[in-house]
Amino acid sequence: MSAPVQPHRVRKSLSVERTFSEDLATEAACLALFPELLSALETRLGRQSLEEAPSRGFVKVRFDDFTTTTAEAPMVGLDREGLTTLLRTAWARGARPVRLLGVGLGFRSQRMPQRQLPLPYGAPNWSVARRR
Numbered sequence: 001m002s003a004p005v006q007p008h009r010v011r012k013s014l015s016v017e018r019t020f021s022e023d024l025a026t027e028a029a030c031l032a033l034f035p036e037l038l039s040a041l042e043t044r045l046g047r048q049s050l051e052e053a054p055s056r057g058f059v060k061v062r063f064d065d066f067t068t069t070t071a072e073a074p075m076v077g078l079d080r081e082g083l084t085t086l087l088r089t090a091w092a093r094g095a096r097p098v099r100l101l102g103v104g105l106g107f108r109s110q111r112m113p114q115r116q117l118p119l120p121y122g123a124p125n126w127s128v129a130r131r132r
Contacts, residue, residue, distance in 0.1 A: 030101060
């Protein structure tokens, strides 16, 4: 007999979103409901046993014409003020009624560091440019 498979995946993000039966007509309407989403995200975050701290926050807005935009920024932890600023930024991109709001946090694994891939052999070394 073989051992059971025990999959382990590193969480890349944690989010909550809500689709509204009636579109939110204004930025003020979005801002009024946003604390409810933040509380739901905080609850989900509290239930997780995370290996990494959040490294970015993001807000997703889907407008009544089904266009979608996401605003994101570097963030440590659940920064309510920072996420609210991202909501304002995302809403301003469409400035029209909203069908869906989402908010979340992204995680960057420290176990797998980001690396720059090497340039192909013979590629110019742009960082060594000199002026005479």
